[in-house]
Amino acid sequence: MFMLPAFMPAASASEAAASAATAAEAPAPAAAAETAPAAPEIAIPVPKLTEADYPQIKGVNARVTVWLVAQLHLWFGAFVVAVPMFVFIIESIGMMTRDERYDNMAYEFIKVSITAYSLTAILGGLLSFGLILFYPDLFKYLSAVFKESMFAYALLFFAESAVLYIYYYGWHWLQGGNKKWVHLTLGLLLNAVGIQLMFLANAWTTFMMSPAGLDPAGVFHGDTWAAIHNFLWNPINIHRVVANVAYGGSIVGAYAAFKFLSAKNQAERAHYDWVGYNANFIAISALLPLPFAGYYLTAEMYAYSQQMGITLMGGVFAWIFIIQAVLIGALFLSANYYLWCGMGRSEGAHRYNGRIKYIAIVLVAAFLVWFTPHTLVLTNSELKSLGGPYHQILGVFGIMPAKNTAVNFLLTFTFMSFMFYRRANKVATVSWAAAGNAAQIALFAVGLINIVVLGVYYGYFTNTVYKVAASIPQVLTTLTIIIVSTVLDTLMYKGAKDVAPLHWGRMSTRSQYALFLLAVSFTWLMGLMGYVRSGIRQHWHISNIFRDASPDAYTPGLGYAASVVSVGTIIFMAMVIFVFWLSTISGKHVVAKGYWKEQA
Amino acid sequence: MINFLKVSIFSLLMVGGFWGFSNFGIPQIKPAPPPVEEKLDLGAMTMDQFIALGGKIFNGKGTCTLCHNKMGRAPMLDAIGKNAPERLKDARYKGTAKTVEEYIFESMKNPSAYVVAGFGKSGTNDTESPMPDVTGGGIGLNEAELAATIAYLQDSGGAEVTVTIPAMPAPGAEAPKAEEAAPLKTAEEVIAKYTCGACHKVADQTGEIGPNLTKIGATKSKDYIRQAILEPDAVIAKGFTGGMMPPTLGEQLKAKELEMLVNYLAGLK
Numbered sequence: 001m002f003m004l005p006a007f008m009p010a011a012s013a014s015e016a017a018a019s020a021a022t023a024a025e026a027p028a029p030a031a032a033a034e035t036a037p038a039a040p041e042i043a044i045p046v047p048k049l050t051e052a053d054y055p056q057i058k059g060v061n062a063r064v065t066v067w068l069v070a071q072l073h074l075w076f077g078a079f080v081v082a083v084p085m086f087v088f089i090i091e092s093i094g095m096m097t098r099d100e101r102y103d104n105m106a107y108e109f110i111k112v113s114i115t116a117y118s119l120t121a122i123l124g125g126l127l128s129f130g131l132i133l134f135y136p137d138l139f140k141y142l143s144a145v146f147k148e149s150m151f152a153y154a155l156l157f158f159a160e161s162a163v164l165y166i167y168y169y170g171w172h173w174l175q176g177g178n179k180k181w182v183h184l185t186l187g188l189l190l191n192a193v194g195i196q197l198m199f200l201a202n203a204w205t206t207f208m209m210s211p212a213g214l215d216p217a218g219v220f221h222g223d224t225w226a227a228i229h230n231f232l233w234n235p236i237n238i239h240r241v242v243a244n245v246a247y248g249g250s251i252v253g254a255y256a257a258f259k260f261l262s263a264k265n266q267a268e269r270a271h272y273d274w275v276g277y278n279a280n281f282i283a284i285s286a287l288l289p290l291p292f293a294g295y296y297l298t299a300e301m302y303a304y305s306q307q308m309g310i311t312l313m314g315g316v317f318a319w320i321f322i323i324q325a326v327l328i329g330a331l332f333l334s335a336n337y338y339l340w341c342g343m344g345r346s347e348g349a350h351r352y353n354g355r356i357k358y359i360a361i362v363l364v365a366a367f368l369v370w371f372t373p374h375t376l377v378l379t380n381s382e383l384k385s386l387g388g389p390y391h392q393i394l395g396v397f398g399i400m401p402a403k404n405t406a407v408n409f410l411l412t413f414t415f416m417s418f419m420f421y422r423r424a425n426k427v428a429t430v431s432w433a434a435a436g437n438a439a440q441i442a443l444f445a446v447g448l449i450n451i452v453v454l455g456v457y458y459g460y461f462t463n464t465v466y467k468v469a470a471s472i473p474q475v476l477t478t479l480t481i482i483i484v485s486t487v488l489d490t491l492m493y494k495g496a497k498d499v500a501p502l503h504w505g506r507m508s509t510r511s512q513y514a515l516f517l518l519a520v521s522f523t524w525l526m527g528l529m530g531y532v533r534s535g536i537r538q539h540w541h542i543s544n545i546f547r548d549a550s551p552d553a554y555t556p557g558l559g560y561a562a563s564v565v566s567v568g569t570i571i572f573m574a575m576v577i578f579v580f581w582l583s584t585i586s587g588k589h590v591v592a593k594g595y596w597k598e599q600a
Numbered sequence: 601m602i603n604f605l606k607v608s609i610f611s612l613l614m615v616g617g618f619w620g621f622s623n624f625g626i627p628q629i630k631p632a633p634p635p636v637e638e639k640l641d642l643g644a645m646t647m648d649q650f651i652a653l654g655g656k657i658f659n660g661k662g663t664c665t666l667c668h669n670k671m672g673r674a675p676m677l678d679a680i681g682k683n684a685p686e687r688l689k690d691a692r693y694k695g696t697a698k699t700v701e702e703y704i705f706e707s708m709k710n711p712s713a714y715v716v717a718g719f720g721k722s723g724t725n726d727t728e729s730p731m732p733d734v735t736g737g738g739i740g741l742n743e744a745e746l747a748a749t750i751a752y753l754q755d756s757g758g759a760e761v762t763v764t765i766p767a768m769p770a771p772g773a774e775a776p777k778a779e780e781a782a783p784l785k786t787a788e789e790v791i792a793k794y795t796c797g798a799c800h801k802v803a804d805q806t807g808e809i810g811p812n813l814t815k816i817g818a819t820k821s822k823d824y825i826r827q828a829i830l831e832p833d834a835v836i837a838k839g840f841t842g843g844m845m846p847p848t849l850g851e852q853l854k855a856k857e858l859e860m861l862v863n864y865l866a867g868l869k
Contacts, residue, residue: 261603306730310666316631520614539634555631562622
């Protein structure tokens, strides 16, 4: 018999316990000794469960309950980890420029995140409660593996709360001179603790995808660092940091839009227009590198397990990337639309208006290429009339080289939109302005040609190895355009003249709905990708190690997942609007005449 | 308040749009249920049945076709009989196999013993294979399943079948659970277990590769249906090609399950 002893399942939890005891007494096998020689007395085997090991509550679907709570926790968690990052940057800008508007905006953002922080903690508690209630053996196993880190998590959570409250409540106390530096340092500390908290939680999640620190028999011997530092930990960490900033920007953008729409006077409208512009800038800045972080994460999934990669991209989840294309298309189009509307703040921007339609055409074309599926699901007669599973003309857009090219165009042209917006109301005064413009046009032209050549030649006329490898120079080309162009532009527009006054607040109502579209699309997209990330484990709690024996062990279909994500998004948006409302009433002070006793 | 309502309605419409597209704009694929440990009655098997079992494992539990397909993710195995002896002589070969059977076995247990040029893990210069050990992890083939897969690969790859059917029942089948050994209780369970819905539209399944069975009883007799299950290529339905349906259902279905399925399908009018 070739089945390794570890994969001979214990019949019950008690058998698993007995096996643990035996494993503890037995000398460790050679391979195990290499991974965990320091603590041979610890041996935590994977339990083999049956349906009876999953408590059921009549009328409550355990999976959907835990799924929704976990997703809500993640949405709020992402927001409260992200906000201090850009609050720190905005506060720094305020200190450098001595422009108090930045300081006020940073304070307003952190004020919104304070209520969200409480909700994150409540939802985290509910998630733990849900796991203990519905998945007790899984929770017990994960707690045994991550014992120390869970303790550290609790301590960090207290530290995060303490620093956040001092940072927020001390905002107006720690103003000016050295006090402001102390406050900024607190902001840095807040970010350091918050990111560590997220990294720890990421370790638990990624351990379930790419378990590490286990011997060949699947027994954990106590090396918690190995379990934390599993294969997908850093790729997820990077992806989540970038995505959180983009997401946080989109949520505060929705906040600004809500306040703009509710503004009572021109001054308020101008203020929240400016806040919305900055929020959209934050979201776009993080949105540009986000596809690369996602691509890196997917490549690492393939590197960890080809099976996992294929399940993700070529199996039942393949169609999800068509939905993702729609959502990302919505994100980019709404972000660009907002920028184009923003050009209406100044008469100086009119000279760029004619070019916007070309950017819009490229963005829509890139979106449509990304949206084109590779293999079509067809009936027999459709298959015959088409002559195969691929469309003869559009089929070429279905493969990754076409999509990579489209994404790089989407990013480059979004950046171009931003550059137009940035230049709209200014005229460069440096002597080399004409040469600088020519250099930038050449940079964009050469870069875009390079992206097309790489995509078409290496994508269609060479073998598979180059198809994948060509995506790296494409990404580097896009990044080069963005970085070099930004540097050139910054130097060129130093001391530039304003063409006409900038009218903050002169924005259409529709533009504010673009900010809402950005927030809703982002929230829904995060929920959908959360379903995929979790779903690629299929019928395993912990990939290939700890089998899910619950009645819900099957992978739900896309339509079902979309329903759960939609319900979650609606609950989340309702809670977020509640948070916005709280931040509004916290600034109101009603004088209740005749209610209080007159003081002598 | 008006703004609050407008924003809420706008957000709900957006969520509804995404939900609608996901439910009605793309094909709804029902993921396969988790695999169940099957009882293997090796004592009663002929070599042809054993090879057919290997084919089923190759295309199913073994997940081999995820990569060993025409998309170029892993080498094709349809000429393994010719390729294996050449690879054993290759200077890059690091294993201990001497025969085709041993080579296939070794490739499944220790795929890095020989990596076909161009199919190694990125950055390893074809010294490390991305393929997992099929006896471990989520695949977990046992001795009998390994032997059956080798027999199938030898048969389909142009090599002489040298594998012998293991004398003892597969370890996973030594103490089958009562519910796994017992016949299934309903035709729907039979359809689900044998994944008929992957190709046919039947019960709540929406397969489109094979004929639509939702009204099969209106035009076909029980005898026709029974024959179509036991000998799928005896009569090919108009507009479809032969060789698509597994010919081994007769060996896999219990008599009670077969009759239950025939009666169920004949009742679909």
